[in-house]
Amino acid sequence: MSKVRPPYPAEFRQQMVELVRAGRSPAELSREFGVTAQSITNWVGQAAIDDGKPLPGKEGLTTAEREELVRLRRQLRQVQMERDILAKATAWFAGRSDATSTKSSDS
Template sequence: MHAGRTPAELAREFGCTAQSIINWVGQAAADAVHPLPGKDVLTTVERAELSRLRRQVKQLQMERDILAKATAWFAARGEKMSTPSSS
């Protein structure tokens, strides 16, 4: 910690837990240009991107499943689905 203060001292001063101080310092280091050596932590930007990509994957999987069901439904009826190129 800066100025030789322990997480417990800072926690008492700021009214939180020592673990919160440790987590904040670790996240700040991850967000810094030069993170702490040996720490494999995602930056805040990377966490946001990961969250966005996970939502996108879930959406794409849902769309794929809907298209697969529609294809099966049309195939069972003996109909051919039109595509933009065949219209």
């Protein structure tokens, strides 16, 4: 079973990126700081995308675009939930008005 740990602070990730850019290898930093080499490699790739200079084969969204995508997906879920609630309420009220109109016509 894998261990789940909180994300590393942004300052720490930035320091790892700078050390790699200065010539240290992700494997070396992994052993020294207890971070997986793959995580460090991912941070370097994301930093390159954010700087507008993606590494070959590492195209993707910038961090700002990723944050906006997360925000928009959350907002979409909220709007869909509100739409579903309104649809159910409309159906419920439509059912009540049919029952009310049937009762009043019997009088």
